[in-house]
Amino acid sequence: MSFQDLESGRGLGSRRDYINGKQDPTQAVASGIFQINTAVSTFQRLVNTLGTPKDTPELREKLYAMEVQHFQVQLYLAIGFGLIFLVMNSNAMPATDEEHKFCGEKYVTNTYFKKHDSLIDSQFEEFIANKIPLGLCKVLLDERYFMPRLLAVRRNLIGEGSHRQLSSSIRIKMQGESISKLPAQSCQIIIVEKLPSGVFADPFELQHLLHRGVFTDVTVLGDTNLELPSFRSNRSVVEIHLDMGYNMSSGGKDELEVNLRLPLHARYAPLGHGFSKVEFVQPDLFMRCGFEGKAFNGSCLFMPTNDDVDYKASPIVWEVPCGIKKHAGVVSAVTFLSAIVSALLIVSTSIYHSHNTIFQ
Amino acid sequence: MVLRAAIHGQISVGTSQTETTMQSTLKLATMQNAKQIVKNEDPPFIEVARKHKTTNATRGKGPDKQQAANTLVTCNNQNMSNPEAETGDSNLCETIKGAADIEAILRVFLILYGEWQDTHMEVRYTDVDYLVFSDAAALMASGKAPYERSTYRYSPLIAALLLPNSFLHHLWGKFLFSASDLLVGLFIHTILKLRGVPEKLCTSSMMVWLFNPFTFTIGTRGNCEPIVCAVILWIILCLMNDQLVQAAFWYGLVVHLRIYPIIYALPIILVLRPLHFQPSKKPALVDWSSRKLKSLHGSSKLRFTDLQYIQVFLTSIFNWRRLVFGLVSGSTFFILTGLCFYFYGWDFLDEALLYHLTRTDPRHNFSIYFYHIYLHYEQEFSSLEKLISFLPQFVVQLALIFRFAYDLPFCFFVQTLTFVAFNKVITAQYFVWFFCLLPLILPWSNMKLKWKGISCIFLWMGGQTHWLMWGYLLEFQGRNVFIQLWIASLLFLAVNTYVLINIIHDHAYCPVFKELNVEKSNKTRKHD
Numbered sequence: 001m002s003f004q005d006l007e008s009g010r011g012l013g014s015r016r017d018y019i020n021g022k023q024d025p026t027q028a029v030a031s032g033i034f035q036i037n038t039a040v041s042t043f044q045r046l047v048n049t050l051g052t053p054k055d056t057p058e059l060r061e062k063l064y065a066m067e068v069q070h071f072q073v074q075l076y077l078a079i080g081f082g083l084i085f086l087v088m089n090s091n092a093m094p095a096t097d098e099e100h101k102f103c104g105e106k107y108v109t110n111t112y113f114k115k116h117d118s119l120i121d122s123q124f125e126e127f128i129a130n131k132i133p134l135g136l137c138k139v140l141l142d143e144r145y146f147m148p149r150l151l152a153v154r155r156n157l158i159g160e161g162s163h164r165q166l167s168s169s170i171r172i173k174m175q176g177e178s179i180s181k182l183p184a185q186s187c188q189i190i191i192v193e194k195l196p197s198g199v200f201a202d203p204f205e206l207q208h209l210l211h212r213g214v215f216t217d218v219t220v221l222g223d224t225n226l227e228l229p230s231f232r233s234n235r236s237v238v239e240i241h242l243d244m245g246y247n248m249s250s251g252g253k254d255e256l257e258v259n260l261r262l263p264l265h266a267r268y269a270p271l272g273h274g275f276s277k278v279e280f281v282q283p284d285l286f287m288r289c290g291f292e293g294k295a296f297n298g299s300c301l302f303m304p305t306n307d308d309v310d311y312k313a314s315p316i317v318w319e320v321p322c323g324i325k326k327h328a329g330v331v332s333a334v335t336f337l338s339a340i341v342s343a344l345l346i347v348s349t350s351i352y353h354s355h356n357t358i359f360q
Numbered sequence: 361m362v363l364r365a366a367i368h369g370q371i372s373v374g375t376s377q378t379e380t381t382m383q384s385t386l387k388l389a390t391m392q393n394a395k396q397i398v399k400n401e402d403p404p405f406i407e408v409a410r411k412h413k414t415t416n417a418t419r420g421k422g423p424d425k426q427q428a429a430n431t432l433v434t435c436n437n438q439n440m441s442n443p444e445a446e447t448g449d450s451n452l453c454e455t456i457k458g459a460a461d462i463e464a465i466l467r468v469f470l471i472l473y474g475e476w477q478d479t480h481m482e483v484r485y486t487d488v489d490y491l492v493f494s495d496a497a498a499l500m501a502s503g504k505a506p507y508e509r510s511t512y513r514y515s516p517l518i519a520a521l522l523l524p525n526s527f528l529h530h531l532w533g534k535f536l537f538s539a540s541d542l543l544v545g546l547f548i549h550t551i552l553k554l555r556g557v558p559e560k561l562c563t564s565s566m567m568v569w570l571f572n573p574f575t576f577t578i579g580t581r582g583n584c585e586p587i588v589c590a591v592i593l594w595i596i597l598c599l600m601n602d603q604l605v606q607a608a609f610w611y612g613l614v615v616h617l618r619i620y621p622i623i624y625a626l627p628i629i630l631v632l633r634p635l636h637f638q639p640s641k642k643p644a645l646v647d648w649s650s651r652k653l654k655s656l657h658g659s660s661k662l663r664f665t666d667l668q669y670i671q672v673f674l675t676s677i678f679n680w681r682r683l684v685f686g687l688v689s690g691s692t693f694f695i696l697t698g699l700c701f702y703f704y705g706w707d708f709l710d711e712a713l714l715y716h717l718t719r720t721d722p723r724h725n726f727s728i729y730f731y732h733i734y735l736h737y738e739q740e741f742s743s744l745e746k747l748i749s750f751l752p753q754f755v756v757q758l759a760l761i762f763r764f765a766y767d768l769p770f771c772f773f774v775q776t777l778t779f780v781a782f783n784k785v786i787t788a789q790y791f792v793w794f795f796c797l798l799p800l801i802l803p804w805s806n807m808k809l810k811w812k813g814i815s816c817i818f819l820w821m822g823g824q825t826h827w828l829m830w831g832y833l834l835e836f837q838g839r840n841v842f843i844q845l846w847i848a849s850l851l852f853l854a855v856n857t858y859v860l861i862n863i864i865h866d867h868a869y870c871p872v873f874k875e876l877n878v879e880k881s882n883k884t885r886k887h888d
Contacts, residue, residue, distance in 0.1 A: 232737075327731075331731050340751075345861060346857060
């Protein structure tokens, strides 16, 4: 690009730089600034020739064209800035799909459900112990660069009735010998809640919460039927991802606390003697951290070491009212009897209804 | 309250006692409408009441004459003979338009309020069903089956109706349902007018539907029931106007959309008698003003004691009208079902049709059967049990049909009410099915608002509220109140039965069609 190109109007032929600005926004902006500067000086030069013997109709036309070009350049510059802004924003968000491809599935439990049909605790524990891909991350763990540690997990069931919330508060300490030497990280906590039979999570409700920004990501796997009672349905698993943001590399706090509320609903319990108890098992916790640096680029899945937390101390129990079996005979008899009586009453009224009722 | 008083002011016409009730309702109206009195103008209500008095005077001699009752005297004819009434009529038209405008504005406001509540409050205004429809429509728009959305258990046509939700605006569905709500009001007015009900009574009955809080919340919350109600009323209208094929087509369509209108098949078939319809003549509709006559209804009873009558009935059961209706509606239903099956396979049949026929939901609902189903859910239901639970429903439906078939709107109403009351699953949205038919029978009801009418209304609402209280304790406070909830549902059935018996008892039976005198006397003997 040269001054002559600009004057003859071919300067902005490199519009392609702007439109494909996503690939090179800074260059696009730089060339835009250069063009504006050149256009301004050319414009000044041409304006100065107005009224002088060099003034010709062609000059005026050129001046007019330059005005238009100047406006176009400003427009493209604005687009360029906008694109830069967008690109910077997208760089700020964890690039979930690309990074997680490193570790395989986006959802940890997806791999379990590809092999097994329903949730059985022993199989799931085996899956977690053996099959979770740690890969290159083992290097980080072995070298003790990165050792997240579970400090405390407090869980509570809030609410009454058939619709309650499971609130969890998790504290993790990020420690490691050379943690400050690691490149910038962004971490996500992954909580895998294995729901007992008798309780389910509404996937649509969770999607609604996702849209409101309560979670980063959430999925329900397993039996998600909302209507069947518990003896006709299988267990389900809820996997929740919560972002923890950029606060690790630059000397931020090593302790992180996450609070979470999961809305749950009770299914119709099997028949019993009044109330049926539903007990919750401990959740499985993972951390997925994405590292960006020259030496190491990707994301890893970790399991925080768990020495301090004892779940069995205060188990969480939900009492769901259930039908009482010994009522069955009486209920059926009275139900059918009342249906028959009502039917007979209506039939007799209609038969004895006189079609010649005088309208009063 | 004022409007209902007005209806019964109308109904108790012709006796001295009524003059006093009319005076008292007028006074009540004046007090209530005092704000409306601007300058020297009376509010429309009183203007209309005054007009009724004058027409009453001219009609006062009607019931004494048999001939007057046998001619087709409609509202229009009367008004033309009474010039004073025409001005009253135009005021009434304005009243109707004013009411309709208020209703339309109210519904628009509620839809917009629903939007606000959805975004700002935890508890949503919109019904879950609306979200199900929208999701299913979005799936359909992207070429997939709507049945991928779990709990979508309707015909794909409903999802198709809501396709503009995806590309136009997500409130399209609510506006459509509210518009069909208003359409139902219009149809009620038209049907009553066709049957010769005076203008004011038509309007008051229409208000019973439009101003019913249950009605406007159900449309604005996004339930598709108003569309079904509108179609059923349109079918009645078509039958009254002798548009048989159209009625049959819409009937096939509505049975495809919702299975329950199949209970109306038999009354419609019965009503299509040759005596009601003559070739190249419009069917004559029985006028409202003749409801006081005794002798008119004598021959239109369905007598099943007379053996000869039964024989004649069975031999003439097939006439071309019934065949045409049956064929057109049947083929519409099967074509629609076949098309949906072709596009969506077994998913469609299982979710949209078979689910409703075999639905046994153990979760608590108004039905008396819910606890029985829950207690026996682990075991399979024997066919004997299924038969016993179906038998009361079946017997009652048959009895009502054979007694009231010729008074078509009343038959539909009582059938629907019993169908809902005896069904295995009752949800609140089923109530709209008979609410839309209630205004059609009010002009013929002897039931006074004080105190029978009010007691029926309050008992019915009380039964519902009582059940809801126990339901709340069970679901939101987690107490084991299954037995109490079940007793509450038994009480609700008792209340429904009581209300139904009273309605039947106080109803002045009035067939929709007159029996036309056939030219050849031989035919009269053959066809009864």
